[in-house]
Amino acid sequence: MNTSVIETENGSEHIFKIDFFVYEKDNIMLAYCPALDLCSSGETFNDAINNFYECFQLYIETSLEAGTLKEDLSAHGWKLTKVGIKPPKTISALKKPEVIKIINDYPFTKVSVIATIPPLA
Numbered sequence: 001m002n003t004s005v006i007e008t009e010n011g012s013e014h015i016f017k018i019d020f021f022v023y024e025k026d027n028i029m030l031a032y033c034p035a036l037d038l039c040s041s042g043e044t045f046n047d048a049i050n051n052f053y054e055c056f057q058l059y060i061e062t063s064l065e066a067g068t069l070k071e072d073l074s075a076h077g078w079k080l081t082k083v084g085i086k087p088p089k090t091i092s093a094l095k096k097p098e099v100i101k102i103i104n105d106y107p108f109t110k111v112s113v114i115a116t117i118p119p120l121a
């Protein structure tokens with residue numbers, strides 16, 4: 001899915017697909033997103049996913065309030081254009097040492113979800 005802009009009741013938003021990995025470590029389920037270097041946890045697979053979504057939303061809200069979202073996304077390899085944003089490809093994330101460790105040490109599930117953020121000024 002390419003990024004696109006949609007109109008919502010709160011105005012326009014960017015919509016895109018984001019990938020993260022869910023795996024178990026020390027009896028805790030972890031959800032890690034290399035495209036943002038965000039991690040959350042939960043007692044179950046679904047808890048980890050739900051907590052990741054909450055973590056992602058808090059990250060977006062906090063970064064927007066601080067005025068740092070655009071710079072932070074760029075620093076993580078996101079492509080920002082006048083018409084949209086695009087997270088780095090998952091294949092790029094697979095080259096990061098922390099992701100290589102997850103892949104080598106833990107069975108994981110790749111999860112892809114649709115996410116939205118407000119337009120970046």
